[in-house]
Amino acid sequence: MKNRHKRAAIIVGGLVSLAVAAALVLNAFQSNLVFFYTPTQVSAGEAPQQRTFRIGGMVRPGSVQRQADGLSVQFIVTDTAKDMPVIYTGILPDLFREGKGVVAQGMLEASGVFRAKEVLAKHDENYMPPEAQHALDQANKASTIVNP
Template sequence: MKNRHKRIALILGGVAALSVATILVLNAFQSNLVFFFTPTQVSVGEAPKERIFRVGGMVQAGSVQRQNDGLTVSFVITDTAETIPVIYTGILPDLFREGKGVVAQGRLDPSGVFRAQEVLAKHDENYMPPEAQHALDQAARNNPATRP
């Protein structure tokens, strides 16, 4: 085999290896990508049906109900325009409260209930997840009943 042929084979092998590595990285990135949706977007069907996603907004006052097992909690997330019921089994963050911002990650079941695998709460009095704050601001602009 000539040096020229060896060089071409080496270059083609390197390109093939780089292509395989790129495909594997992009596949891993896609499978770990989690999108954020508001309750309004979920209610109009923009959220994926078979994928994990995040939904965020405010925990509706009076909606938190704890089950007898001590771990299962149901509550409602609202963006002031729409609501979505959530069921979570696990330990809630210490800062989880009614009327405060929350982001839940999980799947929507066929009955329209969001089955959360993880619940994230605000960090301090001034913090709300940016996506949740944007969703509340957008809902307030679109809902005449919440305008001042």
């Protein structure tokens, strides 16, 4: 009987350890998971509040405003249907331009402004992040249905 109880205790201990390890891994994965949203989805309330996410689209021409400190910049990301104001403090990628594709990672403030912690720009002439291209295609379809 004694060996049987030892074996059961070892099995239960192993299962508990495995469950704790799985919970820690899943928690770490969940906290590092970042979803992509378009300005239309953000304005519709689909983006998470108080969580980091990515927003992507095109930088609206004429919207880039650099601040006097040389590091802060404001610009508008659009998917041609909706616009989202973005504020970023840091060094922008060399390929960041008005009218070009961009993906920004950060959080939505209560004021409706997206505070970016990271800005990614396209890296060659024909590249656009697949999510951003899909969002632009969907926005173009929606605008042609509304305005034939």
